[in-house]
Amino acid sequence: MDFTLDPRHEALRLSVRAFVAEHLLPIESDPATYNEYENIRLALRDELRVKARAAGLWAPQVSQERGGLGLSMVGQAVFYEEANRCVFGPCVFNSAAPDDGNMRLLEMTATEEQKARWLQPIIEGEVNSSFVMTEPHPGGGSDPGMTRTRAERYGDSWKIYGHKWFISGAAIAKHFILIARTDDNPDEKRRHLTAFLFHRDQPGWRIVRRIENMGPDEHGGVCELEFDGLEIPDSCRLMEVGDGLKVTQIRLGPARLTHCMRWLGVSKRAMEIAQEYVSRREGFGVRLADRESVGLALGEVAHEIQMGRLLVMHAAWKLDQGDRARKEVSSAKIHMADTLHKAIDTAIQLNGARGYSKDTMLEWMYRYARCARIVDGASEVHKMVLSRFYAKEGDDYWSWG
Template sequence: MIDFEIPADLAARRDEIFAFVDEQVVPYEADPRVTPHGPTEELRTELVELARKAGLLTFQAPRNGLPTLTHVEQAVLFEAAGWSALGPVALNCAAPDEGNMFLLNKIADPQQTLEFLRPMVDGHRRSVFAMTEPDGAGSDPRQLTTTAVRDPSTGSGQAAGYVVNGRKWLITGANGAKTWIIMADLEGAGATLFLCHGDAPGIVIERTMDTMDRNYVEGHCVVRFDDLRLPATALLGEEGQAFRYAQLRLAPARLTHCMRWLGGAVRAQSIALDYAKTRTAFGKPIGQHQGVGFMLADNEIAIQKCRLMIWWACWVLDQGHQGRHESSMTKATVSEELFQVADRCVQVLGGMGISDETPVAGFFRDVRAFRLYDGPTEVHQHAIAGRLLRD
């Protein structure tokens, strides 16, 4: 049975999240603490407290007697959260934390859950997923150059610890992040994940990179590991299983990216539509001119197409499938379509569209970067084509 009706209880939660973002979070968009490197940690903490008071913090986690959300249910709620780029930050469902919480919930042991995951769910700490490298791992993580070797001096009892060395970049939110998931090539085992605190000696944040997007807390950093010594308990999951765990994280994370940016696209479209109704040129509102009206119509079609693709891919995950193929198709399509939506909104707004008088210019910058997050479109097309040819 195919049913596109949103149940009343889910619609009520969606409306509650939307109202919170629209009424309490949107006013912060003009806050000077939204810097060229994204919101500051101070602003994040303030926004998180608003969500905590509203009873909406980390709404995707099974808390307060509410059951675990399905992926389709998440799609409905994350879209509402994405009405503002600061919405996911406040609600604690922004990347990379949302994806990292999902991963830790799947593979962390009880002590790691207590020490690292629980403070994240409670909004008290941020996290990073340190994989991408300037000369190595990125879209092809097999090019991993960061290394880990066993070191008995850092172990406990019979278990040897590890020493990690290497360099990463585009590590989102590294400044001030307290939970670190690090991917390194472990001698004799292969790509392995490690879990540690952000103040561990040996983690060196070289600089914050200047990027076009401004939606991630504290931006993206270049990071170096200089003899980062970790105990045996820092091993996350099993040795040599990092690629498998990364895929476990990436399929749902691709989709939550799509959900959040869909919410931003709906906002941009609403701003462009209001402008097209009131701005006049050549004797009538510009929306009544075919060139503008058709852009708005194309946006509406694209938004609904993206929404349905997201729901479909989420449904596949909810059936217990990995959804790698479906999430690649969806991420490639949604990122490209929403960029076109953003571009048309800028065009409709004219001079307003390239200014910060509305959030549309910011959305345009952010959604352009979305075409690269979690794999460029071309990498997904390559994977999709490979799947087709194998089948």
């Protein structure tokens, strides 16, 4: 097993790191950088996107033919980890959720006509997108089999009726991918959903509210939506009728892993902030860095981050081999959600009141990190997935195959 990065990936890693250091880290402490939702202003984001694209650091998950870098999942792991050394990195490099997962899905499954209309504008940075799946009780969440939003066929069109919520990016998105029920048979668990594409300006739906949360908010927040007869031409159906569950599986597996890649970058940044401070701060005549308790705390987090990197790389490698890597992605997701929180919490503790204040990015990162154990499947759901695999496979669960 050779973990040496190939020359292209190493060159990209260094380029991303240099770009982040030069263009992104310096603006984190400037209040003028932020919008009312504590994220980078979109106008400033777009200025920096021009620089990122000129530097050849654009859309790493998209094929070169369509204007991206065409990186494998392993290559994306290298890129994303460095990109999220700054909290603004992913959106500047056009590799932020939910757009990155939507681009990957559309490139894999859309027709050429659909790619030209729905995918290419996202790649170009002209529009943001959203994936519309989660519903309030008793609708679908981690269990898409509970989906209640329905699509009714009328000739060459479909009409959508239903209710969705916690839809990431919806407040600014223009292109939407919607999951709806097309089979009313309650016993049908595999072919009951279908995916559709629609534009923000189409009538028959509305944003009920932008849901306030701990924040800071991703661009477009998380929103509650209602559908009351949104009409979608059949030409804007993604894949075949009944393929909606397949669409969610194609999208969510890699998207969960790219979350983990980004969380590695945030975790390492928290360690940087902590290490810099304890190296110069003294108390009772001793540098904090020279106290055994501080060294143990930092060493434990470093240990957890390195385990996370190995889990992420293994899952990325499996995906590159054509495997769905469900076990590997779930393991990485569980571990990195916990590690992200632990790294930032430890850094805040070691920085004391400074860490709790807005003098560093740590309090921003801490609030951001709490959603990691919920987003794209709660940790408990992923543990349930692993339990089912173990019950089925026994000792083969740990096969090297």
